[in-house]
Amino acid sequence: MSRIQLLPEEVASQVAAGEVVERPASVIKELVENSLDAGAARIEIAARRGGASMIRVVDDGSGMDRDDALLCLERHATSKIRTGLDLASVSTLGFRGEALPSIASVSRFRLATREHGAVGGTEIVVNGGRIEAVRDSGEAPGTQIEVRSLFYNLPARRKFLRSEATEASHIEHQVHLQAIGHPGVGFALLLDDRLAFQLAPAASLAERVRDLLGDKLVGDLIELPGFDTGGVHVRGLIGKPGVSRSTRQQQIVFVNGRAVENPALNHGLREGYHTALMKGQFPITYLFLDIDPGQVDVNVHPAKREVRFRNPAAIREAVAQAVRITLESGRAAWARSFLPAPAPASPFAVPTESAQSPGIPEPLPLIPPAQQHVLRNDWAEFPRTSPAPGSPAPPETPPSPASVESLPLPGRPAPAVDAPTGFRIIGVLGRLYILLENAQGLVLVDQHAAHERILFEQMRRQMETGGVPGQRLLMPATLQLPPRDFDWVRSRIPDLHKMGIGIEEFGPGTLKIDTLPEYLIGGDPGQLVRDLIEELRGMDSATSRLRLGEDLIATTVCRHAVKAHDLLRGPELVRLIEDLLACDLPYCCPHGRPTMIQISHGELERKFGRVV
Ligand code: ADP
Ligand code: MG
Numbered sequence: 001m002s003r004i005q006l007l008p009e010e011v012a013s014q015v016a017a018g019e020v021v022e023r024p025a026s027v028i029k030e031l032v033e034n035s036l037d038a039g040a041a042r043i044e045i046a047a048r049r050g051g052a053s054m055i056r057v058v059d060d061g062s063g064m065d066r067d068d069a070l071l072c073l074e075r076h077a078t079s080k081i082r083t084g085l086d087l088a089s090v091s092t093l094g095f096r097g098e099a100l101p102s103i104a105s106v107s108r109f110r111l112a113t114r115e116h117g118a119v120g121g122t123e124i125v126v127n128g129g130r131i132e133a134v135r136d137s138g139e140a141p142g143t144q145i146e147v148r149s150l151f152y153n154l155p156a157r158r159k160f161l162r163s164e165a166t167e168a169s170h171i172e173h174q175v176h177l178q179a180i181g182h183p184g185v186g187f188a189l190l191l192d193d194r195l196a197f198q199l200a201p202a203a204s205l206a207e208r209v210r211d212l213l214g215d216k217l218v219g220d221l222i223e224l225p226g227f228d229t230g231g232v233h234v235r236g237l238i239g240k241p242g243v244s245r246s247t248r249q250q251q252i253v254f255v256n257g258r259a260v261e262n263p264a265l266n267h268g269l270r271e272g273y274h275t276a277l278m279k280g281q282f283p284i285t286y287l288f289l290d291i292d293p294g295q296v297d298v299n300v301h302p303a304k305r306e307v308r309f310r311n312p313a314a315i316r317e318a319v320a321q322a323v324r325i326t327l328e329s330g331r332a333a334w335a336r337s338f339l340p341a342p343a344p345a346s347p348f349a350v351p352t353e354s355a356q357s358p359g360i361p362e363p364l365p366l367i368p369p370a371q372q373h374v375l376r377n378d379w380a381e382f383p384r385t386s387p388a389p390g391s392p393a394p395p396e397t398p399p400s401p402a403s404v405e406s407l408p409l410p411g412r413p414a415p416a417v418d419a420p421t422g423f424r425i426i427g428v429l430g431r432l433y434i435l436l437e438n439a440q441g442l443v444l445v446d447q448h449a450a451h452e453r454i455l456f457e458q459m460r461r462q463m464e465t466g467g468v469p470g471q472r473l474l475m476p477a478t479l480q481l482p483p484r485d486f487d488w489v490r491s492r493i494p495d496l497h498k499m500g501i502g503i504e505e506f507g508p509g510t511l512k513i514d515t516l517p518e519y520l521i522g523g524d525p526g527q528l529v530r531d532l533i534e535e536l537r538g539m540d541s542a543t544s545r546l547r548l549g550e551d552l553i554a555t556t557v558c559r560h561a562v563k564a565h566d567l568l569r570g571p572e573l574v575r576l577i578e579d580l581l582a583c584d585l586p587y588c589c590p591h592g593r594p595t596m597i598q599i600s601h602g603e604l605e606r607k608f609g610r611v612v
Contacts, residue, residue, distance in 0.1 A: 010129035013075060013105035014154065019302035020102045023161060024051025024150055025170035026303060027107075030099035031145050032178045035059035036257075037080065037092045038143065041201060042186035045175055049192065050167030052150055052158070060142040063115040066122045070134065073111075073126060075101045089293040093258055098302070100145075105129035106157070107150045113143040128153045172196060176212060177252065177259045180286055183208035205237055209286060221284065222330040224322055230311075232291050232318040239284035241276035241327050242588035250284040253319075255296060255307055257288075264312035265289075265319060272323025275456065276585055278592035287319070328584045423581075425573050431565045434573055441601040447576060449589035451562040454579045456590040459517075468500030470515035477525040479511045485533055486511070496529075503529065 007015070021027055028045060035043045038061025048054040064072060071077045078097030081087060087095070103109060104126040114121025114137070123137035151158035161167060168191050175196075179187045183205050189196040202208040210218045220243045226235040245251075253265045265287075273283050297308040309315045423443070426435040434450075436443040462468045481489060486509050489496075496503050502515025513525045520528060562568065568576065580586050580595060588594050605611045 009075070010105055013101045013129050016075065016098050016302075017102035017106045017154075018157070020096075020098055021106060021150075022303065023170060024055055024167050025174040027051065027055050027103050027147055027150065028057065028171055029174050029178070029303070030094070030103065031055070031057035031147075032175070033093035034099065035061050035143065036178070036182055036185065037094055038062045040142065040185060042188075043178075044188045044190070045171075046190040046193075047168065047171050050161070050164035051171055052161055052164065052167065053148065055147040055150065056144065058142065058144045060140070063118070063121070063142050064113045065115055065118065066134075069111060069113050069122045069124055070131075072100050073104055073124065073131070077101075087299055090298050091256065091293050093304075095298070096302070096304075101129070103147055106154055107152065108148040110146040110148075111143070112137045112139045112145075114139055114141050116141040168192075173249070179212055180205070180208060180252065181254045181257055181259055181288075205286060205288075209237060217284075221286075222326060224287065224326040227318070227322040227325070229318040229321060230314045231295065232289055232315060234287065234289055234318055234322040236285065236287040238287065238323060238326060240330060240587065241273075241585055242592060242594045244277055244281035244283055244592065246281060248282045251282045252285060253287045253289065255289045256291065256293060258298065258304065258307075260298075260307045261305055262307055262309065262312075262315075264309055264316040268316040268319025269323060271316070271320040273327070273592075274324070275590040276327055276588055276592055281592065285323075289315070289319070291315075331584065331586065423577060425577070428568065428573070431567050434568070434577065436577065438598075440598055441604060442599040443596050444599070445577065445580070445596045446589075446594070447562060447566075447568060449593055449595040450576055450580045450586075452589040452591075453583055453586060453595055454576070457583050457585075463499055468498065468517045470500040470502050471518050471521055472502075472515055473513070473521070473525065476512050476514035478506055479513060479526045479529055480509055481511065481533075483509060489529070489533060501529070 020030065024047060028047070028051070032043055032045065035057060038059060040059035040061035042060050044056075044058045046054070046056040068079070074097075076097045078095060080092040080095045080097075081090065100111075105128060108128075109126040110123065111126075112121060112123045118141070121137045121139050121141075123133070123135050123139075124131060125133040151161070171191070172189065175187060175189045179185075179199055183202040186199060186201045188198040197212065199208065199211050202211060206218060206221075206223065209221070218237075220240055221237040222240055224234065224236050224238050226233065251266075251269065252259055253262075253269075254260070255262075255265075269283055269285060269287075270277070277283055295310045297310075298304055300306045300308050422438065424437040426437055426442075428434050428447075429444070432447060434445040434447055436445060459468070489503070489511060490505065493503060500515065500517030500520075501513065503511055503513050506512035511529070513529060516525060516528070562576075586595060602611070
């Protein structure tokens with residue numbers, strides 16, 4: 001007898017089910033995708049005991065006639081593609097024709113369906129893949145599928161189910177994804193007969209996110225209005241700079257309506273956020289990419305979670321650019337909150353004697369006047385830009401306000417048209433937090449983080465314009481590299497020059513470094529170039545090249561920024577805040593930590609019980 005045998009259909013379906021149906025949430029994913037493909041306007045999902053005992057999905061979509069209802073339970077039966085060529089441009093969520101037979105083979109399954117306008121419908125009962133009954137049914141137009149006792153005939157698989165609560169949370173996440181991906185469709189989710197949420201069809205993504213996740217989250221998001229780059233349309237909602245999560249759960253990207261994972265998308269997001277994101281943190285995104293279906297292969301994974309892009313670099317670039325532009329443009333709206341505060345002069349405010357910033361009083365002197373002499377000497381030491389070691393010591397006497405104002409700030413941008421000027425400095429808390437009043441209420445600024453951001457943007461601007469001035473090293477350093485790295489660095493010498501790094505060939509496999517930008521002096525030049533090689537390697541897209549060296553700057557500015565407990569006073573405070581507000585991304589330091597926290601009048605009123 002031949003050793004090889006064809007598997008019976010039921011067993012083949014169970015094998016396929018192993019891939020498609022991982023857990024109750026994957027059953028729900030497949031069923032909801034079918035409802036969406038059928039054009040449903042409302043979908044109701046119910047699950048009991050984490051989906052292990054019962055799952056039901058009811059939609060008001062197209063429904064099926066009896067022939068189709070029978071056919072949809074066959075393996076590889078689908079209405080969504082016809083030929084192999086269609087596989088190259090799938091525009092529906094399903095296409096494999098596998099889900100229903102797979103699910104039906106590992107559960108007690110009931111399908112009731114009726115086309116709109118049909119006199120009656122069809123009900124089919126399947127048990128472990130065997131059709132047990134086909135009869136007329138009088139359900140409403142649309143389709144209902146009920147899946148009971150999932151994996152009852154695959155005990156090994158059933159054992160792998162997690163606790164009911166865990167499975168229920170996977171289900172909830174899955175329905176969230178679908179609801180966000182399709183704001184125009186109404187959704188309801190019942191868990192153990194309790195309504196988890198009900199969402200009316202929404203007019204916009206923002207409305208859907210608000211209905212689902214509340215006002216607070218929506219306040220943390222900004223709209224990415226829609227960018228077209230190289231055949232990719234990117235739109236959605238993304239977290240403001242500094243808003244992040246410790247997991248990827250809320251970093252959600254839909255490609256042609258399908259929530260997917262893909263390294264190019266992850267890289268694009270990280271690159272777009274760049275310094276607006278703390279290390280190890282993930283952004284919140286509800287990002288939608290619409291691209292020609294021919295440019296993306298969805299047939300990678302049976303559960304269709306992964307996709308492959310024809311041109312991943314273009315996708316990565318499109319995402320990075322859209323995110324970066326959005327984050328920086330969100331600035332204008334935010335800056336409006338710094339327009340003149342209508343507040344009456346505080347009884348504590350001391351009238352200003354310096355004329356350099358009209359309307360901005362000097363901070364409240366928190367220190368007894370007797371000690372002020374000492375402090376005045378302190379503030380002269382505030383490093384306006386990063387002084388190189390060995391640069392002249394700060395003057396003994398405090399500079400006059402005018403001379404502070406005229407201290408050189410290389411690369412400082414012309415003030416933006418919307419440069420906000422309306423804030424009032426109240427004082428400094430613990431030599432660390434600058435307290436400001438603006439139109440919305442109280443603002444706390446972390447002076448160290450703020451200064452880091454300012455220095456970072458100055459240096460970056462210099463770098464981009466090719467004008468980082470180099471300083472000659474007293475002792476040029478030489479660096480030996482293995483041939484691969486050597487060739488690589490050699491091809492990048494112009495880029496390095498742009499960064500203020502004077503480097504040239506110095507015999508086979510050897511490089512000489514004789515100039516470094518001011519802010520890098522003091523480190524080990526050889527190690528520095530080695531770190532740079534590492535960094536440069538990961539850079540291929542145009543955005544990345546722009547950001548050449550940024551990580552390095554981000555780590556070095558920290559050393560040069562004003563320290564948390566340095567005492568700042570008068571003009572320095574004003575200047576620091578003005579410079580911060582003129583930054584492209586003022587809300588967070590180059591490591592993604594916030595530079596400021598706003599406490600609104602409303603919040604204060606609630607805290608004091610003035611409003612409920
Ligand atoms: P696929 O979605 O990959 O085509 P499925 O096994 O999920 O495969 O479904 C098989 C077919 O059954 C679909 O192509 C569709 O024609 C039909 N079908 C499934 N669910 C529904 C539904 N809720 N409403 C209408 N038709 C459906
Ligand atoms: Mg399907």
